[in-house]
Amino acid sequence: LTGTAECACKDCGGFPYNITCGTNCKNYFNACSLDRDNCRDGTDVGVLREGYCPRVVTPVPHTSAGDELYFSEGEKLQVTCTVSSFSNPPPELYWVKEDENGRETQVSDSAILRIRNLEADDEGNFISVSVIQQHG
Numbered sequence: 001l002t003g004t005a006e007c008a009c010k011d012c013g014g015f016p017y018n019i020t021c022g023t024n025c026k027n028y029f030n031a032c033s034l035d036r037d038n039c040r041d042g043t044d045v046g047v048l049r050e051g052y053c054p055r056v057v058t059p060v061p062h063t064s065a066g067d068e069l070y071f072s073e074g075e076k077l078q079v080t081c082t083v084s085s086f087s088n089p090p091p092e093l094y095w096v097k098e099d100e101n102g103r104e105t106q107v108s109d110s111a112i113l114r115i116r117n118l119e120a121d122d123e124g125n126f127i128s129v130s131v132i133q134q135h136g
Contacts, residue, residue: 009039
């Protein structure tokens with residue numbers, strides 16, 4: 001036998017409209033379109049959820065305690081802290097900045113740390129604090 005083989009990506013023409021959000025925060029017509037783009041572009045984007053992607057203002061990678069993030073002066077920074085355990089009442093979250101002597105200064109009164117125009121003075125160790133109010 002002789003001949004040639006050709007790889008082709010899916011044709012999604014017959015698949016229904018079903019907006020799908022990819023792990024790259026891009027909306028696709030449906031899951032087939034996402035798969036087709038992966039095939040065409042040589043990527044490995046997964047399905048984040050069915051439906052539209054959430055609005056992302058400043059994409060920041062998911063980080064864990066102790067992770068370092070690097071930004072340039074003039075950039076915007078927005079980091080949100082979430083708590084994975086549930087309590088009643090829910091914890092109060094806020095951010096502090098630690099100086100070189102270990103003293104903490106509160107820089108946010110919510111779970112969101114937002115700096116609109118980063119400057120050299122903004123460099124430092126920012127810590128998210130979770131406080132659960134006890135009712136007696």
